Amino acid sequence: MADLLLQAGIAIAVLAVVGLLAHRFGQSVIPAYIVVGILVGPNAPVVQGVSFNLLERYEFITLFAELGIVLLLFFIGLEFSVDRLLARRGEFTRAGTVDFVANAGVGLAIALAFGFTPLEAAFVAGIVYISSSAIVTKTLVDLGWVADPEAEPVLGVLVFEDLVIAVYLAIVSAVATGAGDPFTSVGIALAFLVVLFAVARFGGPVAERVYAHDSDEQFMLGVLGTLVLLGAVGLAAGVSEAVAAFFLGMAFSETTHVERIERILSPPRDLFAAVFFLSIGLQTDLGTVRSALALVVVAVVLTTATKLASAYYAGRTYGLDQRRSVRVAVALVARGEFSLVLAAIATSVGTGALGEEIPAFAVGYVLAMSILGTTLMRYSDVITDRLAATN
């Protein structure tokens, strides 16, 4: 027992320390959590015969990480804003579609060029397509851009991506995990998806009544219990726990419980998500990342370019001037939690390149893009000033 407690203590303590360091340097915590996971994990570097290995990928870490995935996607569903979907629908659809075609398209092309199968290429496309809501939103608030017009296209594109990724996750995980005939498993998954969609669409009033409980403790247990159980059902039906969690979040977003959930479930989400990022680091072997280095470099260069271009277009579509559109462009570069969720699903499928190469690629890619994205946002004034000077 003391041993288990020690492991948990080490895991949380290293997260606390590197989180503090990341804040000190104005960086997102996500790359910091991954890096520390690599450094203290089973593949820790050995310096002069001394290994830094402190942690294994213990069972409780796997469980916490799984809860982290479920909670991350639940919150995305919860924060899914139908208002935003309906407001400025034309701009929203155009900006979102260009973003999808440009980034997922280039991801697919790169992966096929590197000789991956279509399914593996679909994973790579998803990993490079989706921007990190967590990093982008946090930096928007930190820099105060959230109060400016550039917040509109940025948040619009993020919401569009969330919608695409829910459908995408359902299909890809059905194809990847379904045994036997892919059409049957997609059929089962789609049927479950219809059920989930009905839950999201009509479950609001029921959730409103059932979860109206005065005690915060009962409320939290009720919501968490439903969420984790439904996630398990989702996994069994082959649509992945993440998709089930997303749709349950959407059902709750129609109720008055939203703010209470934000207040009460954010702390457990932050804990479990942090452990999720740590566990990604723990299972990463730098050697494998190095072997995927060519793919990482090509993807970083090309998808930074496509994201800048598609997001700049989004800014212009929303009627912003050049300076603000450049900000929109740099704001959407960061990739993060979803790319890693996809990597985790790929690992759980485990066939072919999905087992090692693609997760390793995702880790290298997210490390580069999360740091690049935050840094570009912080120094965007330099870029916009340069542009203004050359004009």
Next chain:
Amino acid sequence: MTVYETDVPGVGRKFELELGGGSRLVVLLHHDGRRELFVRPDPDGDSERFADLTGEQARKLGAILGGAYFQPVEFSSASVPLGDAIIEWVTVPEGSPVAGGTLADSNLRDATGASVIAVQRGPDTIANPDADTTLEAGDVLVALGTRDEHAELESFVTAA
């Protein structure tokens, strides 16, 4: 005056208030109760964050802004239904010439022009007091009259 309200997924809600001349006040309400205040001087400018409040500070500020905390009298907008007449009050001090006599004895209306419309004695209110109501030290006389008449009344009641 238009207030724009938008959702900020994962953060909370954003409110924008037009201040005139193209400038806007932006309030960001976080789900955890924190409130950030920004001002954007013109449509092309960048928003400057000028305050970051906790929920409690924000409520206190809101009460002050809403006038619940302290309400200044806005003379320009105050409407008086009585023309020049206003309602004021004066406390009858110890040894006042009117203390101990009736309202008729005090001859207040003829002497000052102000009419006593109520007498507040401790917790009791004597509304529309008649001529033989006895006045005591400590009574608060609520009176109707012009500003000049009130000045007269005050010096009459408090005269040694």
